[in-house]
Structure formats: C-alpha cells, structure tokens
Amino acid sequence: MGRDLGGMLSGQVRIDPLSLAMYSTDASIYQITPLCVVLPRDEQDIVKVVQYAGAEGISVIARGGGSGLAGESVGEGIILDMSRFMNRIHKIDLEANEAVVESGVILDELNRRLAPYGRQIGPDPSSGNRAAIGGVIGNNATGAHSLKYGYISRHLRQLRAISADGQLVELADHSPGPNGGGVVGKWTDSIYTLIHSNRELLERVRPRTERNRSGYDVFSILQDGRVHLGRLLAGSEGTLAIVSQAAIGLVTRPKVKMLLQLNFATLDTMALALPEILRTEPAACELMDGKSLRLAREAYPEYADVLPDDIDASLLVEYSGPDEAAVLKQLQQARRMAEQLPASARCQGVNEITSPKVQARVWAARKAAVPLLFRGKGPVQPIPVIEDAAVNPEQLGQYLRGLQEISARMGLPMVYYGHAGSGELHIRPFLNLHRPEEVRKMRHL
DSSP, rough: HHHHTTTTSEEEOHHHHHHHHTTBSSSSSOOOSSSEEEEEHHHHHHHHHHHHHHHHHHHHEESSOOOOOSSOOOOOSSSTTTTTTTTOOEETTTTTTTEEEEEBBBHEEEEEEHGGTEEEEEEETTTTTTTTTHHHTTTTTOOOHHHHHGGGGGGGGEEEETTTTTTTTEEEOSSSOSSSSHHHHHHHHHHHHHHHHTTHHHHHHOOOOOOOOOOOOOOOEETTEEEEHHHTTSSTTTSSSEEEEEEOOOOEEOSSSEEEEEESSSHOOOOOOOOHHHOOOOEEEEEHHHHHHHHHHHOOGTTTTOOOOOEEEEEEEEEEEHHHHHHHHHHHHHHHHHTTGGGGGGGSSSEEEEOOHHHHHHHHHHHHHHHTOOOSSSEEOOOOOEEEOOHHHHHHHHHHHHHHHHHHHHHHOOOEEEEGGTTTTEEEEOOOOOOOOHHHHHHOO
C-alpha cells in the first residue's frame, strides 16, 4: 500500500517502523499502529489518499499536533499529517479582519505573525505551540479565554475540505434550497430539513452549558435560516471531512490585562463563590487545586511568590480591555465583591496583579505546573480519563462533591485543574495501568 500511494502523491509516504511507532500514540493512553503515514504536499494529495482509501476500505485519520486526550489522533488506517508541507499562511486581510491559512499551520506561529497588527486568533488552547489549525477546528478548540472568545467555530468564515468520497468542497454560510447543486447543495438542503423539522426536540435536549463537546454541534449551525456547514465540521474530529484550508476571523489583542488571584480553603468554597465571580464578566477564570500548586512550588521555587500555599483551590481571574482605567475599575469592583462574599464562600486571600511582568510569571508558573503531574517516579501516574466534561458553572460544586465522593469510595486520589469559569475541568485520577485491577478500576470509574 505504501508503494502504491508513494507513486501517486507529490508528498511523502512513510512506512518505516520508527515513523509508524511515532504516529501510533498521541497525548492519550492509547497506542494503535497505523498502516502508513502520509505527509501531503497539497489538497490534491489529500483527495488522492481519500479516494484510494475509500476504494480499499481503509480509514483515514487527519492528525494535527497529536494533543488529543481521547485517542482521536491515532488509528489503524492512514495517518495524514499536514504540518510538514501544508503549513502556509496565504493571506492576512486586515480590512476583512481574517487570516486564510492551510490546515497544517501551527496556532502559535499564526499568532506571532498577527501580533504586529494587534490581532490574534481568539481561542487559545494550552497546546497552541503544537496545535495545527486543522486539529483546532477538528476539536472545536477553545482555551482559558473561552468566556470572552468561545470556540473556534464562532470565528470560522470559510473552509476548504475533502469529503468522504474525495471531493474538494468549499463550506461557509449557505441558504436552504438549491445552492447550485453538487455535494454542498445536497448537504445544505438535507441538514436544513433535518434540523428544522427537529427543532423542538433539539431545544429540549440541548445541554444547558456553554461548553459542550458532546457530538456534532447541530445546535448552532442553523442561524437566521442559513446553514453554516463549516461549523458542523468544527468538533467533528475528521469524521465528516478533512479540512485543508480555513478563513478565520481575527480578534483585537487586548491592550490592557489585569489579574485577580482568589484563594480558597476548599474546592467547595471556591465553587460556591464562582457564580458571583462570573457576574463580574471576566475574560478568564482558571482553577488549580492544592496538589498542583504544591507540586509547582516544590519544583519551581523561583515561582514561590506567585503560587499560593496552604490552600486547596486557587482561581486566576483575568480582566481585559482597551483602557487601563476601565480595566482597573472592573478589577477593583471584583475585589470588593470577593471580599464581601458570605462565610460559606469566603476567600482565604485576594491579590491584585496589575504588572504585565508579574502577570506573565503567574501564567508561566501555572503552565509549568501541569507537566509536573506526569513527572512522578514509579508506575502510578495521573491518567486523562475524565477529560473535558463540562457542567453549568452554577452546578460545579455538586459536580466536584460527586467526584470527591467517588475518589474517597474507590481510594483513588485525583487532581483538579482547568476552566472553572466555563464549568470544564481536567480531572486526573492517579492509577497504575500496568496492573490489571487498576485498569478495571479505570473502566469502572
């Protein structure tokens, strides 16, 4: 098969054991060896791979940075990696406020190119230094600033993609009805009919949280009677089509940012305070629990002054805007609110951080703390099993109490961090997956 594809493509095909081993894993707990790895040079290479795979009954897995935690970047078929050759930034259009890029462009590199213009991509996943735009769209990525910018789907203008039958299509807003025929017209008509005829059911079952990674986003692709097919691809993880190029709307980089660090004696106290904190309309609200903070303080003593001690939960709350006076006023109003919380939600400490240099150190310290979780000696490691589950922030306390009850009942320590402001946390139970009984415990969990 590798030789067949090699003669058809202008890009590279790899079938050597080292390449197959490298692409058999991602950031998850899974390992699946692919048949081959293709580094396409252009869209026609992707078309040929998809058509060949369809004829042979082989799966195709488009892979970005391999940062997926649920095994979505590995598979038994053909792995496509666009980051090697299809990584061109075609256009930065300041008048239209958009960037047109190939799917292999790395997010942080695009933001570096946009920085001199005072623009950026809104969503900021923590994997941005390795996340390819195609993967960002496939996962419908967001990040610490989701309260302000939401998912990448909100910012998509137009996509070029290869459908399952190997057709190159362009997807954007389309009106229902005959759209010039072709596969896009058929998709638009059938999807509009499906969603419109089931609108009451969809509204009834729609999750009551802004963070929703549960399947295809059928809730937001129909807007004002128009079908936005690009939004349907966002979050579909390559199961509907393979994105080759994207036009993405830009946001203005905030000129002023300030932080409020709120520390709590318990996770329950933090959760009770959270709804009041969110009413102050922050741009970000991030949680680290006491275990994460202790690990970071031990490993990075140079950050001890910005990592709180002897608490069980710390929220980093950011406010931003174009004007220093307005942002400072918002920060101080939030501080007064935090200091007046009832005893059940009382902060152990409130710190204002207005210096850009100190803010950078705080974010750096928190970013450095997460990899520490995976550096412990021995076979017991924090495993990404409960990942990106989200609840309404008003229910975060109930969610955390349930997790703590499970943790105690199963004798399974857990660490908690992530996007508290959106009700989405990264939960890491400590397990030894070399032991069959621990694997059974993981499955039970």
